[in-house]
Amino acid sequence: MTLYDLVAPAIEARCEPRYRIAGIRAADPLGADAIVAAVPAMNRDADVPALTLALRALVPDPDRTASLGVVDALAAVRDLGLFLGSLKRHGVEPLAAVPEALPVLQELGRRTGMVPRDTVHHYTTWNPLGGRQRMYTGEKMEGYLQDAVRMVFPALVASLDTCSELAGLEPYDPRFADTLDRTGQHVQAMVDSIDFTVAQVTPDFFARGLRPYFEEIDVAGRAYLGPAAAQVPLWLVDLTLWQSDRSSPEYDAFLDDSVRYSLPSWRVFHAAHRGSTSAVSKLSAAISWESTPRLPPVLAASAVSLARVLRILKTFRARHIGIARKAYSDELRLYEAGSGGAPIALLRSVLDLTRDNETLVRHANVRMHPPMxxxxxxxxxxxxxxxxxxxxxxxxxxxxxxxxxxxxxxxxPAPTPMPASAAAPLREKRFTP
Known part of the structure; x- marks a missing residue:
């Protein structure tokens, strides 16, 4: 039994319609099953006229669009999105070719509370399985990449809950370490996903066979990225662990743009915790109060658990960079920036930030003050x-x-929670070798 088997049923039971994965996958509000099955052949032939006609045929009229609930609207964006990415891959701006799709996408975006085009969630989690699976190429490796992202979604939802709980706890609370341990179990799914991707998807296939379908498109004068796996929001975990007050301007700017591709409740989570005191800063403040040679057992357990989950994040990011470097090497790359809009240099910077925070916490558990x-x-x-x-x-x-x-x-004396404004001095201790 996998983590997905344990977590997915609980997700389905929630009232959030965007978590009704089975229902969204089953939905076909535009009657698109037959047409989308032909997309891989159209793309192999670079048949732009056929792709254009198919998109035009699928665009619903305003009354039909207005009648769609959230589940059907998400499925509609998923199916229209397959043609958006396909046309752009062949050098055609899709909404210039089919302008009647613009108001429909804008309305579907309003109805779903998301951007007016497909995201990684439409392309993977909400995508049907088996014979109804929507694909650009129809290749096995494309299916494997979709599977790799699907296995992460339940873990991300679960980590949202544990990170919310963590934000209200202090390191002297025994629940602090327990919550971090549960978060670490969820984040491990990201490492499993990247390992699966490395084993099943070659850099050459991604760089030359799939990456061109993830290019940004123009929607009413604004650029929106394609449904790349790089949109998977690992920042949901970063935020309360360290990013809220120990980040960099470059990573903050990247997240400000990336957040819009996530679910509405996830954006609310980001707004609520942005600039708050992170778990790393809370632990640093608590340790600074200690004057004895050894940390109290509860505080030591918090340090061990925090270091462990940061190490898992570090492992994922190191492996992700390994894939990215191969896919964007001089021999393979067709684009300078990654499919999520980030250059390799930013990925390296975020890995360094994660490593610096993990090192700080790990060294703190050894003791900041040697025994006299x-x-x-x-x-x-x-x-x-x-x-x-x-x-x-x-x-x-x-x-x-x-x-x-x-x-x-x-x-x-009991340490007082450190406000975000006090985080700056702690940053001086962050870059521990």
Missing amino acids: TPPASARKPASRPGAKAATTSATASAAASAAASTSAATPR
Whole structure:
């Protein structure tokens, strides 16, 4: 049994219509099954006239468009989107060729609460399986890439819940580590997905066979990216773990553009937690209060769990860069930027940020303050159970030692949550080698 088998049924049971995956896959509101089955052949022949006629035939009239609920509207965008990407792949701006599709896409975008074209969710998660699967090329590798993204969607939804819970917890709370552990289990699906992709999809096929279908199109003067796997929103996890206050201007700008391709509830999550205090900053603040050689067990567990989930994110990003470098090498690449709009340099920067935060947390668990060696006069055998912790001495040096011992045993004041404005000083400690 996989994580998908455990999580997917719970997603379907929610009231959110965009999580009704089976219903969206089954829907065919435009009667497109027969026409979309011919798309791979049209693309092999670069048959632009046939693609144009097919798109025009599928565009619903305004009354039909207005009658569609969210589930049917998502399915309609999915099917129209297949022709948008196909036409652009052959050098044709689709809405210039079929202008009557523009108001329909705009209305469908309003009805679904999403951008007025297909996204990675339309192309993968909401795409039917088997004989009804919508594909640009019909090649097995394209199907494998779609499967790789499908297996991630339930984990992303589950991580949204755990990250929301994490945002309301402090590192001294035992639930902090537990919530991070559950988040790590969900994020592991991303690593499994990238490993599956590496095993099944060659860089050559992606770079030359599939990447051209993910080009941006013009919708009423605004560019919208195609449904590439790069749109999978790993930032949902980054945000509360570290990105909210330990990011870079380049990554922030990239996310500001990428967020619009996600689901409405995910955009609300981003708006709610953007600029908040991240888990890494909370842990750093808590550790700064500690003056004893060892961290309290609960705080140490929080540090271990946070380092673990950051390490999983680091692993995914390192493997993703490996694929991207091959697909966008001088020998293969047809485009400078990735299908999600990010250059390789930005992917490298985000990996470095993830690694820096993971290193900071891992080193913090070793201890930021090394234990102090007591003076020889204060080194005494351990007291019997119930005996006093220190013995009064007539000498000034022993009195000072006892005072230091008493000070170390003084109860620790509870740390106050660090506001986002206080995150800047902590960034100075972020880049630990």
